[in-house]
Amino acid sequence: MRTLNEVFGLAGRVAVVTGAASGIGRATAEVFAGAGAAVVLGDLDAEGAERVAAGIRAGGGRAVAQGVDVAKRSEVESLVARAARDFGGLDVICNIAGIPCDGRLESLDEKAFDRILGINLKGVLYGCQAAIPLLAQRGGGSILNVSSGAIDLPVAGYGAYAITKAGVAQLTATLAQEVGDRGIRVNAIAPGATVTAFTERHLKNPDGSMNQEAFAGFITKMQSMSPIGMVGEAVDQAWLMLYLASEAGRFCTGQVWRANGGSTHGR
Numbered sequence: 001m002r003t004l005n006e007v008f009g010l011a012g013r014v015a016v017v018t019g020a021a022s023g024i025g026r027a028t029a030e031v032f033a034g035a036g037a038a039v040v041l042g043d044l045d046a047e048g049a050e051r052v053a054a055g056i057r058a059g060g061g062r063a064v065a066q067g068v069d070v071a072k073r074s075e076v077e078s079l080v081a082r083a084a085r086d087f088g089g090l091d092v093i094c095n096i097a098g099i100p101c102d103g104r105l106e107s108l109d110e111k112a113f114d115r116i117l118g119i120n121l122k123g124v125l126y127g128c129q130a131a132i133p134l135l136a137q138r139g140g141g142s143i144l145n146v147s148s149g150a151i152d153l154p155v156a157g158y159g160a161y162a163i164t165k166a167g168v169a170q171l172t173a174t175l176a177q178e179v180g181d182r183g184i185r186v187n188a189i190a191p192g193a194t195v196t197a198f199t200e201r202h203l204k205n206p207d208g209s210m211n212q213e214a215f216a217g218f219i220t221k222m223q224s225m226s227p228i229g230m231v232g233e234a235v236d237q238a239w240l241m242l243y244l245a246s247e248a249g250r251f252c253t254g255q256v257w258r259a260n261g262g263s264t265h266g267r
């Protein structure tokens with residue numbers, strides 16, 4: 001019988017993680033490295049990604065970092081190629097990099113819409129497309145995309161963001177049908193409120209420091225939406241990613257997985 005480490009771990013695997021300088025991407029890179037994977041970290045914030053990679057290496061893990069703008073196909077291809085060049089192949093890609101876009105749809109600026117589509121939707125597609133041949137070469141693997149709880153709970157002022165994340169969910173479901181015959185599983189996670197720079201952006205003072213009152217109010221509001229009274233941490237999403245990346249998730253494909261404290265069902 002296989003051990004839990006063999007089934008839930010990633011020993012000998014190679015993963016590419018975008019958005020790896022911060023939040024959910026950083027936690028995923030660190031959890032995957034802790035589970036035994038060699039990790040290629042990509043982020044627009046190249047220095048931040050390198051800091052995370054250096055921390056992983058200092059802890060005995062294997063990691064390299066590279067700057068990438070996921071809205072640029074050639075940069076995504078170059079990032080994914082690092083997995084083959086530095087670690088001999090690819091088993092998992094986590095397309096995590098994403099941005100918000102605040103504002104109502106009726107006044108949505110075309111440039112802002114193009115930007116968020118480029119990063120949150122086309123960037124995910126580029127990651128999938130670059131990864132498929134390498135995953136197929138190893139006889140299969142796991143593609144993990146990041147959608148959002150915003151696809152379940154429409155909120156005025158977050159429409160453009162939710163549209164991109166609904167697109168990610170559909171991309172995931174369709175791609176799973178197209179690549180399953182090559183042993184490639186494709187899943188998405190749809191995080192509920194998770195404390196990261198992404199959620200903290202509305203809670204800062206003009207000088208950039210945290211507005212503690214606003215932060216406490218945000219946490220209380222998010223807790224009130226969850227039957228277990230919980231707001232997520234980045235690692236809650238990373239643990240779900242680990243399950244889906246590992247052999248433990250071998251029967252899972254084409255789905256959207258929700259670590260959200262039950263918030264989208266209300267309380």
Ligand SMILES: NC(=O)c1ccc[n+]([C@@H]2O[C@H](COP(=O)([O-])OP(=O)(O)OC[C@H]3O[C@@H](n4cnc5c(N)ncnc54)[C@H](O)[C@@H]3O)[C@@H](O)[C@H]2O)c1
Pocket residue numbers: 018019020021022023024025042043044045068069070071096097098099100119146147148149150190191192193194195196197198199234
């Ligand atoms: N935090 C939440 O509550 C929450 C909820 C639902 C979905 N998400 C999604 O999770 C993902 C990660 O968000 P997070 O909360 O960790 O936010 P974060 O801001 O902490 O991290 C996002 C990372 O993506 C990077 N990035 C931004 N644009 C990029 C680009 N063009 N190319 C490469 N990297 C880029 C940033 O530099 C940053 O390091 C996003 O796709 C976000 O939409 C977050």
